[in-house]
Amino acid sequence: MVAAGAWVLVLGLWGAVVGDRNITARIGKPLVLNCKGAPKKPPQQLEWKLNTGRTEAWKVLSPQGGPWDSVARVLPNGSLLLPAVGIQDEGTFRCRATSRHGKETKSNYRVRVYQIPGKPEIVDPASELMAGVPSKVGTCVSEGGYPAGTLSWHLDGKTLTPDGKGVSVKEETRRHPETGLFTLHSELMVTPAQGGAPRPSFSCSFSPGLPRRRALHTAPIQLSVLEPVPLEEVQLVVEPEGGAVAPGGTVTLTCEAPAQPPPQIHWIKDGMPLPLPPSPVLLLPEVGPEDQGTYSCVATHPSHGPQESRAVSISITETGEEGPTAGSVAEPGLGTLALALGILGGLGTAALLIGVIVWHRRQRRGEERKAPENQEEEEEERAELNQQEEPEAAESSAGGP
Numbered sequence: 526m527v528a529a530g531a532w533v534l535v536l537g538l539w540g541a542v543v544g545d546r547n548i549t550a551r552i553g554k555p556l557v558l559n560c561k562g563a564p565k566k567p568p569q570q571l572e573w574k575l576n577t578g579r580t581e582a583w584k585v586l587s588p589q590g591g592p593w594d595s596v597a598r599v600l601p602n603g604s605l606l607l608p609a610v611g612i613q614d615e616g617t618f619r620c621r622a623t624s625r626h627g628k629e630t631k632s633n634y635r636v637r638v639y640q641i642p643g644k645p646e647i648v649d650p651a652s653e654l655m656a657g658v659p660s661k662v663g664t665c666v667s668e669g670g671y672p673a674g675t676l677s678w679h680l681d682g683k684t685l686t687p688d689g690k691g692v693s694v695k696e697e698t699r700r701h702p703e704t705g706l707f708t709l710h711s712e713l714m715v716t717p718a719q720g721g722a723p724r725p726s727f728s729c730s731f732s733p734g735l736p737r738r739r740a741l742h743t744a745p746i747q748l749s750v751l752e753p754v755p756l757e758e759v760q761l762v763v764e765p766e767g768g769a770v771a772p773g774g775t776v777t778l779t780c781e782a783p784a785q786p787p788p789q790i791h792w793i794k795d796g797m798p799l800p801l802p803p804s805p806v807l808l809l810p811e812v813g814p815e816d817q818g819t820y821s822c823v824a825t826h827p828s829h830g831p832q833e834s835r836a837v838s839i840s841i842t843e844t845g846e847e848g849p850t851a852g853s854v855a856e857p858g859l860g861t862l863a864l865a866l867g868i869l870g871g872l873g874t875a876a877l878l879i880g881v882i883v884w885h886r887r888q889r890r891g892e893e894r895k896a897p898e899n900q901e902e903e904e905e906e907r908a909e910l911n912q913q914e915e916p917e918a919a920e921s922s923a924g925g926p
């Protein structure tokens with residue numbers, strides 16, 4: 526304890542003599558530290574010692590030179606030269622010199638090194654933002670700096686302070702394993718206020734980790750803010766109109782859900798969601814009996830609940846009777862056979878489906894005897910039944926235009 530105290534006292538006195546000088550030196554450049562009070566030419570009475578990232582404790586440099594020459598060496602005028610400063614040279618350098626008249630002077634340098642990174646850049650900038658919705662503006666990247674420094678964002682010239690609500694920033698600092706230089710990433714998310722500035726301008730700045738070094742700025746990016754449009758109604762458009770198509774034909778179902786941001790569209794067939802990625806268009810190419818059924822779409826909006834369109838029913842028309850328009854003259858045998866099989870298959874499926882539906886509805890009717898819609902449903906059901914079993918009738922009613 527006593528020894529430690531004495532050591533602190535000695536150090537204190539040592540520092541008190543000249544006071545610290547803080548030096549910043551750029552990595553890779555030479556650095557000269559002067560030994561104050563030393564005679565300009567030999568013979569000199571001086572001693573340089575250093576305690577840096579390269580040393581384990583104080584290291585005294587020999588004026589005669591040696592293995593440390595490539596790192597630091599004493600010049601003829603008594604100054605210390607570091608030919609190319611590195612990150613490991615950060616630390617303390619001291620010189621004690623005695624003048625020709627016997628006066629002792631001490632110099633004490635605290636050396637910190639820096640590297641200026643490349644100009645920061647905003648990568649992956651957004652093209653537009655949505656008012657009221659958290660949106661990513663972009664990622665600011667600064668590469669190759671030392672010490673790490675910081676990145677900050679500005680909106681129309683004013684500093685943006687992350688508050689975790691309207692403004693949030695995700696930061697990442699990486700260090701190059703060999704050079705020891707830093708790469709900073711800062712991803713900005715904002716929630717623009719509704720009715721706010723329509724064309725805000727964002728920029729990013731790198732602030733160095735050392736005082737008196739200049740900040741670096743990105744060019745600003747200007748984004749447009751879209752105001753949200755609520756989802757009013759989900760429309761389902763069928764092509765061909767009416768939903769009746771010849772076997773092998775194509776049906777296009779388009780779900781129109783005009784809203785901002787655009788909702789996600791999923792499809793439902795006969796009450797079951799179709800296992801397809803969300804898309805506003807459902808294309809049924811080469812329609813076969815298995816494609817018949819009732820289709821609807823569901824629009825899911827992040828801020829509202831899901832909203833379903835009306836249901837449309839897709840049915841296969843009987844082309845055998847149409848002759849010329851069907852265009853199946855070339856191979857009538859095969860065509861008719863396929864058609865017959867198709868119809869049989871279709872009828873079988875339809876009968877099964879109808880059986881299930883009728884059974885289901887009967888059960889429901891038993892439960893809610895008074896419900897007035899049941900009347901309508903029953904009629905719809907009959908219409909469906911007719912369509913399946915008497916294709917000619919269905920055609921004349923569906924193929925109006």
Ligand SMILES: *[C@@H]1O[C@H](CO)[C@@H](O)[C@H](O)[C@H]1NC(C)=O
Binds near residue numbers: 547635
């Ligand atoms: C040198 O830097 C240290 C901390 O880094 C600070 O406490 C001290 O006041 C500085 N000295 C001078 C002379 O600027």
Ligand SMILES: *[C@@H]1O[C@H](CO)[C@@H](O)[C@H](O)[C@H]1NC(C)=O
Binds near residue numbers: 559560600602603604
């Ligand atoms: C000693 O020499 C070096 C290199 O020639 C020079 O940069 C430095 O300023 C000199 N020091 C003094 C105290 O004159």
